Amino acid sequence: MxxxxxxxxxxxxxxxxxxxxxxxxxxxxxxxxxxxxxxxxxxxxxxxxxxxxxxxxxxxxxxxxxxxxxxxxxxxxxxxxxxxxxxxxxxxxxxxxxxxxxxxxxxxxxxxxxxxxxxxxxxxxxxxxxxxxxxxxxxxxxxxxxxxxxxxxxxxxxxxxxxxxxxxxxxxxxxxxxxxxxxxxxxxxxxxxxxxxxxxxxxxxxxxxxxxxxxxxHQPDSPSTVLPPDTDTQAIADHLIGFFKQEVKAGRMTNKLGPLQAGIGTIANSVMCGLIDSPFEDLTMYSEVLQDSTFDLIDAGKLSFASGSSITLSSRRNADVFGNLERYKDKLVLRPQEISNHPEVVRRLGIIGINTALEFDIYGNVNSTHVCGTRMMNGIGGSGDFARNAHLAIFVTKSIAKGGAISSVVPMVSHVDHTEHDVDILVTEVGLADLRGLAPRERARVIIDNCVHPDYRQALNSYFETACAAGGHTPHILRDALSWHMNLEETGRMIAV
Amino acid sequence: MxxxxxxxxxxxxxxxxxxxxxxxxxxxxxxxxxxxxxxxxxxxxxxxxxxxxxxxxxxxxxxxxxxxxxxxxxxxxxxxxxxxxxxxxxxxxxxxxxxxxxxxxxxxxxxxxxxxxxxxxxxxxxxxxxxxxxxxxxxxxxxxxxxxxxxxxxxxxxxxxxxxxxxxxxxxxxxxxxxxxxxxxxxxxxxxxxxxxxxxxxxxxxxxxxxxxxxxxHQPDSPSTVLPPDTDTQAIADHLIGFFKQEVKAGRMTNKLGPLQAGIGTIANSVMCGLIDSPFEDLTMYSEVLQDSTFDLIDAGKLSFASGSSITLSSRRNADVFGNLERYKDKLVLRPQEISNHPEVVRRLGIIGINTALEFDIYGNVNSTHVCGTRMMNGIGGSGDFARNAHLAIFVTKSIAKGGAISSVVPMVSHVDHTEHDVDILVTEVGLADLRGLAPRERARVIIDNCVHPDYRQALNSYFETACAAGGHTPHILRDALSWHMNLEETGRMIAV
The missing domain is CATH 3.40.1080.10 (Glutaconate Coenzyme A-transferase)
Incomplete structure (x- = not known):
């Protein structure tokens, strides 16, 4: 055999x-x-x-x-x-x-x-x-x-x-x-x-x-644990598609967009699913992991080629794709992760990189890895490879977590994986912040106005205004900057809302 | 005319x-x-x-x-x-x-x-x-x-x-x-x-x-404001040269080293000057700014070619170099900064990037720009272009500033320009920390033991031990993490020593 x-x-x-x-x-x-x-x-x-x-x-x-x-x-x-x-x-x-x-x-x-x-x-x-x-x-x-x-x-x-x-x-x-x-x-x-x-x-x-x-x-791969889209992830996808439409209209991209990269996980996968009902066509991917959404997009006639370093599918999709591989094979390639994520190639091709943030702060710094600055979740993965050199470095997350006890937008991130220099676009279900060409004080305004959950908006505005009054290029009140994380550790909530 | x-x-x-x-x-x-x-x-x-x-x-x-x-x-x-x-x-x-x-x-x-x-x-x-x-x-x-x-x-x-x-x-x-x-x-x-x-x-x-x-x-460029080497910068250069010798001995580099990049400023310039009396030969530079040290190294027969985006010299050096340009011209090229700093080229050539840190923390995150997380000094410049893709991403600084009121090594940096993922080697006049392949707890040990000024070592050890006891991949006590910066703002000193 x-x-x-x-x-x-x-x-x-x-x-x-x-x-x-x-x-x-x-x-x-x-x-x-x-x-x-x-x-x-x-x-x-x-x-x-x-x-x-x-x-x-x-x-x-x-x-x-x-x-x-x-x-x-x-x-x-x-x-x-x-x-x-x-x-x-x-x-x-x-x-x-x-x-x-x-x-x-x-x-x-x-x-x-x-x-x-x-x-x-x-x-x-x-x-x-x-x-x-x-x-x-x-x-x-x-x-x-x-x-x-x-x-x-x-x-x-x-x-x-x-x-x-x-x-x-x-x-x-x-x-x-x-x-x-x-x-x-x-x-x-x-x-x-x-x-x-x-x-x-x-x-x-x-x-x-x-x-x-x-x-x-004779043992199959584990199925992916990605969850189906929900109203929040659909809203994130909608904001992003609206943004892409504006970019096309402004002449900065064609209707093919650029080669897409999506991080592993439910939110990025859902955003990619959202492209099925978009006006964009002849899309391509240059990503690390090819998930269910990749094949959904191919089946929908939206995606013409996908380059990755792996294929990770749900149980639903697994037999279908690998049992009918000849249907997809001329539209796929798997590369070493050094090449799928290579800064040289990412910059050359002009990737649109979509990755998930654990939290981000009002100035656009992103934490992808550490809960309360200390406890590792998974790791930075390829997000930095893509974000640094992408045509568009996009980070997505839901605006709140744990039933509202946690805001994903905070005064200062408790750990930095992607600095303000490397982040172009932030999206939550609330809305999208386009940070390109903005100074920190301008970024804060756009982020608070567009991405923050309403329950946390007033508190972030208050922090930002107090910090601006004290001055600085990136205004912070150090005594309060990490207080939301301290509260979370001590009381189970970032702030009393 | x-x-x-x-x-x-x-x-x-x-x-x-x-x-x-x-x-x-x-x-x-x-x-x-x-x-x-x-x-x-x-x-x-x-x-x-x-x-x-x-x-x-x-x-x-x-x-x-x-x-x-x-x-x-x-x-x-x-x-x-x-x-x-x-x-x-x-x-x-x-x-x-x-x-x-x-x-x-x-x-x-x-x-x-x-x-x-x-x-x-x-x-x-x-x-x-x-x-x-x-x-x-x-x-x-x-x-x-x-x-x-x-x-x-x-x-x-x-x-x-x-x-x-x-x-x-x-x-x-x-x-x-x-x-x-x-x-x-x-x-x-x-x-x-x-x-x-x-x-x-x-x-x-x-x-x-x-x-x-x-x-x-008919107006000359301003002369550079770089200060001459002092005992501290000489010590930094000595630590780095000792490290390079080890790398050569280990077979990871030849006696030519790799193409060198040095950030603008007194410390990086002094480190380059230190190479004049080193055993390395046929050196090259692929940098953004060519400073006095570049021409000192050429004159000493140590440097065979220098690529940059600009030439910035002291008054002492200016007339000498530009008045005798034919002596240097076949050993120089000036490129657009997009090319001198291009991630594709930096990765391909295997640059040794030497840049100055404002402060770094016990886990190897580097702040290049913001005093107390808020006030801009100059900007990130090209340090990120080089550090991310360098063969060796080296950051140098004196271990203390303001007569000892400030430690350049802190529990948590107040602003991150270069994450732990992008930093290989840290050097102060006290010593050198080689962070390659180390987990955060190991990095902290190496940094505290090698780079910290003696006046601050006990306090950092104490912070680190307390944080480790509380757990986490990157142990921090959030309430104390930025306390040194708060003390500095409030009392003019990071800690009472």
Whole structure:
């Protein structure tokens, strides 16, 4: 059954059980695993590693593309396997361990991890564990539903474990475009000038002798946990579509808009769904994760091409897309996250980047990661890669959370992931703030007037007016700047409303 | 005398007085002027404009490359000319007006201003005022000691005023390399792969009929205000050189290091001076401003090529360099700031970016701009362009200021310009913190142990320990996080020591 997936016969004798393969991973190793936004992660070997660690404790430093599915970060955390973890995660058990200081988490721009490996600024992986649909006649690895950092991990690691997952459609082969930047000082431009350009190979080129184990699995990716649109997310989408219409009318974009990027999650996915009923046509995506909305837009005839680093779908969409992949295959490409998120390419193509904020402040600084400045949620992910160089850096969020106890717009963010310099447009269900070309005092006016929930508007106006009276380019009253967060920690509400 | 500088004869009848040329600038206009780090700014027309405004008030929105010399921002501010100003300034009078909310200042990454103009996200200049050494036979403009945003301003503006400055050595012609990125969606890679590549033209190509006035001047650039190295800056340089030696030993760099970028100012200049007595050789620069240290390094045989967007020298160095330009000319190129600071090029070349921090916090977030989170100093300048994509993002500062009343290392920065994600190395005279691959709690340990002034170490340790006990990925005690800044505002000292 799996033999046709391993097309280099000399590798057939490397097939072994997950436990045997996991035994190659030793205490203290740095391990690079496939997996990006819960898509295409190696499944059996990390599970076997966690099982083994319950009996014989060991610690590793784990790098991935981004988040893992199938509760692997949970299992590895519970088994005490993780000493270090980078560059992103979304697991609640791991999150607790990170916030307790038990796992050292390195929260990185997703385009940068392999650049730092290439420069030996991070310890190279001793071993890579990569999920594949096939190994080619040359011994090259064909990834599954994500590319992430898999290619560079396999190239940098001394040894590679491949998981051939029979649950994936073998027709995924051909979908990937593996391009690795050349070394400095003779590095050349990334030769990608259109979203549908193919600039690399369809498999990860490594010497086959590096493959030390092959594990055959039959386990699907976890379905995405994205929620359907609601009235608030629909309102956010409507504000954004109205804004895009103005941009087209002003001659700053055509009806094709620019290549779209949408962060993972319910709000960004809903905004993309909103484009189905928009007047825009022949849209393209140059994003990291392709979600349900990507395929909804293709089906609606709105989206002509989508470039990403992974495909993460709901249960509803999964069988439909992967069972009928030939319907979509000429409209898709999956790239290494270094390329899907590359600042050079993002700036060249003029991406419209739509990402979710945890909170933002009246001057347009965005917190994507830290609750009350301290507790990590998931990580910055690719939002910084896109926002810094985007044609339009857009951040979306609902104006309130926890039934109104929390305002997403605050006097001063408790943690900054995206500075005022990098944020063009802010949107809540209340409205949209266009910050381009505005000084801080002007930004505050536009943000308070357009994005803030009515229950919090007066308090923010009052803060802003008091601060302006005290002066400064970016007026703040330091004693009160973080008081909303302190109140939240102490009373469960940001302000009494 | 000036006639050989205007080589297109049909333009000779455009020569007029500065007052006549300034009369072309009308109330409410957006004006783009040459000038970058007090080098190559238009001198006579803005002065005449300020004089006129004393009699007949008018307001303009002023864009430049970066800072202006010859007190022009002061004069324009005092005359009430400036309603808006971008993207950078260093003038104390203008700074007061900005902090009073009288001038709307838009503090931008220096690579981004013309990108936003190109996309019509900022209002295009009605008129550009550009200092030149000559106008060519084709009517193209040859800049002087800076390129900055001059090329794009001249291209985008409806009309152009040229100041031919006879005080500049005409031999500056040939030094510039004017490359303008193509428009999206057909933009191609910036074809620059080595610091000394020439990819454009030596003059700014515009239709000569756009030149509506030519003013002949004879006024030098202001000398730089950079102070000589002192024991603290020497210690910073020594720490950094020690670190570079380790990097070479570890095989992460060669003895040539990578292309160097140094922010403007005394500390960065001193660090570069420190390289004169280092073992490194055949160094190159890919920076925005070329300061005294650049030429000291060339003279010492250490630096083989320097690319920048401007040359800003002390009085001591000025006559020597510009009087003997032929000695340096084959080792220099001046580019538009969009290219000197371009994220695509910075990432490709693997720049070592050395910039000055106002303060940084125990987790490695850097404030480059705002005193106590509120009052603007100068602006972010190019520091973000370089830090985000650099091979090594280095920030330097003295560990204390105001005789010890201020610690440059604080529990939480009062304003964030560079997030923890973008900062690799921090250096004070006390020592160097290498943050690569570290989680926040590890970064705090390294920063407190290595960079903090002894008078503040115990207090920071105490803050950090208390915060860690309360938990979190980036532990903070919100009630105390900004208390050092509050103390400073209220008592003139951050803590009682």
């Amino acid at each position: 799996y033999r046709d997936r391993i097309r280099l016969p000399s590798l057939l004798d490397k097939v072994m059980s997950a436990a045997e393969a996991a035994a190659l991973i030793q205490d203290g190793m740095t391990v690079g695993m496939s997996g990006f936004t819960r898509a295409g992660e190696a499944k059996a070997v990390p599970h076997a590693l966690a099982e083994r660690a319950k009996v014989t404790p060991l610690k590793i430093s784990l790098m991935t593309g981004a988040s893992l599915g199938n509760d692997l970060d949970k299992k590895l955390t519970e088994a005490g396997v993780l000493s270090r973890r980078m560059p992103f995660q979304v697991d609640s058990t791991l999150r607790k361990a990170i916030n307790a200081g038990e796992v050292m988490f390195i929260d990185q721009h997703l385009s940068e991890t392999v650049e730092q490996l290439r420069n030996q600024q991070l310890k190279l992986p001793d071993i890579a564990v990569i999920e594949a649909v096939a190994i080619t006649e040359q011994g090259h690895i064909v990834p599954t539903t994500s590319v992430g950092n898999s290619a560079s991990f396999a190239i940098f690691a001394k040894h590679v474990i491949v998981e051939i997952n029979l649950a994936h459609n073998p027709n995924l082969e051909g979908l990937h475009d593996i391009y690795i930047p050349t070394y400095r000082p003779t590095r050349t431009p990334v030769p990608l000038v259109k979203v549908d350009d193919r600039i690399g190979s369809t498999a990860i080129p490594i010497p086959p002798e590096k493959i030390v184990a092959i594990v055959v699995t | 000036y006639r050989d500088r205007i080589r297109l004869p049909s333009l000779l009848d455009k020569v007029m007085s500065a007052a006549e040329a300034a009369a072309l600038i009308q109330d409410g206009m957006t004006v783009g002027m040459s000038g970058f780090t007090r080098a190559g700014e238009a001198k006579a027309v803005p002065h005449a404009l300020a004089e006129r405004a004393k009699v007949t008030p008018l307001k303009i929105s002023l864009m430049t490359g970066a800072s202006l010399g010859n007190d022009l921002d002061k004069k324009l501010t005092e005359a009430g000319v400036l309603s808006r100003r971008m993207p950078f300034q260093v003038d104390s009078t203008l700074r007061k007006a900005i902090n009073a909310g009288e001038v709307m200042f838009i503090d931008q990454h220096l690579s981004e201003t013309v990108e936003q103009l190109r996309n019509q996200q900022l209002k295009l200049p009605d008129i550009a005022v550009i200092e030149a050494v000559a106008i060519t036979e084709q009517g193209h403009i040859v800049p002087t000691t800076s390129v900055g945003n001059s090329a794009s301003f001249a291209i985008f503006a409806k009309h152009v005023i040229v100041e031919i400055n006879l005080a500049h050595n005409p031999n500056l012609e040939g030094l510039h390399d004017i490359y303008i990125p193509t428009y999206r969606p057909t933009r191609t890679p910036v074809p620059l792969v080595k610091v000394d590549d020439r990819i454009g033209s030596t003059a700014i190509p515009i239709p000569p009929e756009k030149i509506v006035a030519i003013v002949v001047t």
